[in-house]
Amino acid sequence: MPFRPRYTGLIDKYRDRLPVHDDTRIISLGEGNTPLIRLNNIPRLLGKEVDIYVKYEGLNPTGSFKDRGMTMAVTKAVDEGSRAIICASTGNTSAAAAAYASRAGIASFVLIPDGKIALGKLAQAMIHGAVVIQIKGNFDAGMQLVKDVALEAPVTIVNSINPFRLQGQKTAAFEIVEELECAPDFHCLPVGNAGNITAHWMGYREYQDHGIVNNHPRMVGYQAAGSAPFMRGQPVDNPETVATAIRIGHPQSWDKAWKVREESNGWFDECTDQEILAAQKLLALKEGVFCEPASATSLAGAIRDIKSGKIPEGSKVVCTLTGHGLKDPDIAISQSTAPVHTVEATLESVKRAILENMA
Numbered sequence: 001m002p003f004r005p006r007y008t009g010l011i012d013k014y015r016d017r018l019p020v021h022d023d024t025r026i027i028s029l030g031e032g033n034t035p036l037i038r039l040n041n042i043p044r045l046l047g048k049e050v051d052i053y054v055k056y057e058g059l060n061p062t063g064s065f066k067d068r069g070m071t072m073a074v075t076k077a078v079d080e081g082s083r084a085i086i087c088a089s090t091g092n093t094s095a096a097a098a099a100y101a102s103r104a105g106i107a108s109f110v111l112i113p114d115g116k117i118a119l120g121k122l123a124q125a126m127i128h129g130a131v132v133i134q135i136k137g138n139f140d141a142g143m144q145l146v147k148d149v150a151l152e153a154p155v156t157i158v159n160s161i162n163p164f165r166l167q168g169q170k171t172a173a174f175e176i177v178e179e180l181e182c183a184p185d186f187h188c189l190p191v192g193n194a195g196n197i198t199a200h201w202m203g204y205r206e207y208q209d210h211g212i213v214n215n216h217p218r219m220v221g222y223q224a225a226g227s228a229p230f231m232r233g234q235p236v237d238n239p240e241t242v243a244t245a246i247r248i249g250h251p252q253s254w255d256k257a258w259k260v261r262e263e264s265n266g267w268f269d270e271c272t273d274q275e276i277l278a279a280q281k282l283l284a285l286k287e288g289v290f291c292e293p294a295s296a297t298s299l300a301g302a303i304r305d306i307k308s309g310k311i312p313e314g315s316k317v318v319c320t321l322t323g324h325g326l327k328d329p330d331i332a333i334s335q336s337t338a339p340v341h342t343v344e345a346t347l348e349s350v351k352r353a354i355l356e357n358m359a
């Protein structure tokens with residue numbers, strides 16, 4: 001058969017494993033089905049025999065993994081008759097909420113920390129017509145306000161405390177298992193609220209419990225050093241990091257995350273901003289893959305643990321790249337050392353610029 005059925009999003013694909021009915025109106029933008037890219041050059045640079053794959057979640061419709069959860073959360077909100085959704089966000093959730101609300105024809109309200117979200121994400125919330133409320137406080141303050149206001153206004157919360165979000169997000173683990181035909185040995189993720197690491201673990205467990213595979217990965221969560229409550233063993237009141245997406249000091253899935261660590265025999269660790277930016281740049285320069293800073297935290301941590309042998313040679317490692325690099329153009333430009341060459345629009349000048357810069 002020369003044609004395959006059109007891909008229509010993860011709810012259609014995994015309908016049997018998600019809490020929807022045959023007649024549920026699905027709100028989808030074709031999310032999921034993202035590439036699992038095997039790194040060619042970075043393992044060689046590390047001098048280690050490891051298989052590293054990156055799950056490029058930045059290629060979801062709004063440029064982050066949030067779309068997996070948002071298709072479920074908005075589908076259920078609409079099914080239950082909700083006319084408006086609300087979230088607090090470091091940027092990506094607000095972009096996804098705004099887009100899926102538009103698709104559904106309902107309203108969206110997004111609370112974002114004043115001046116601390118990447119430009120691309122703000123652009124998305126605005127163009128999709130969300131009501132953008134910038135608060136003079138951080139994500140954690142916004143999250144508390146969202147919980148409080150939802151008790152008094154007719155709005156459905158679509159942060160990851162909404163259980164349908166995690167149901168949608170678990171499908172990333174399904175896709176990885178299907179492609180590798182087994183679970184990886186290690187799965188590394190950046191951690192903020194810890195919803196995504198929890199959702200992945202749910203997915204891996206489900207496939208193992210249902211006999212689709214007989215192994216599961218050790219789950220490894222990396223936080224930014226200035227924003228690492230799991231490493232401090234307690235919430236952090238004033239988190240700071242260049243990786244604004246994970247600038248979170250009071251993770252909402254605190255208990256779930258520790259359970260994931262225990263059940264999967266995994267670990268948490270932290271990466272400095274320098275390590276995060278170095279990994280973002282290395283991935284872009286050596287593999288052609290552009291992710292946002294927070295996303296590079298998974299690779300930064302994995303590189304360190306591969307170098308030290310904590311992740312041993314012979315392992316199959318998956319790093320989730322949670323968001324696209326275009327989300328945060330300011331950071332990308334500011335950390336690029338290669339100059340832009342401005343020359344006369346003549347053959348001679350362009351030729352000179354090429355010859356002078358040949359490697």
Ligand code: F0G
Pocket residue numbers: 064066088089090091092093094160190191192193194195196197245246292294295322323
């Ligand atoms: N990476 C990116 C790019 C994110 O946007 C987030 C969370 C995470 C990682 C962490 O995921 O919270 O499930 O542990 N962003 C949220 C937002 C908080 O509002 O967009 P987590």
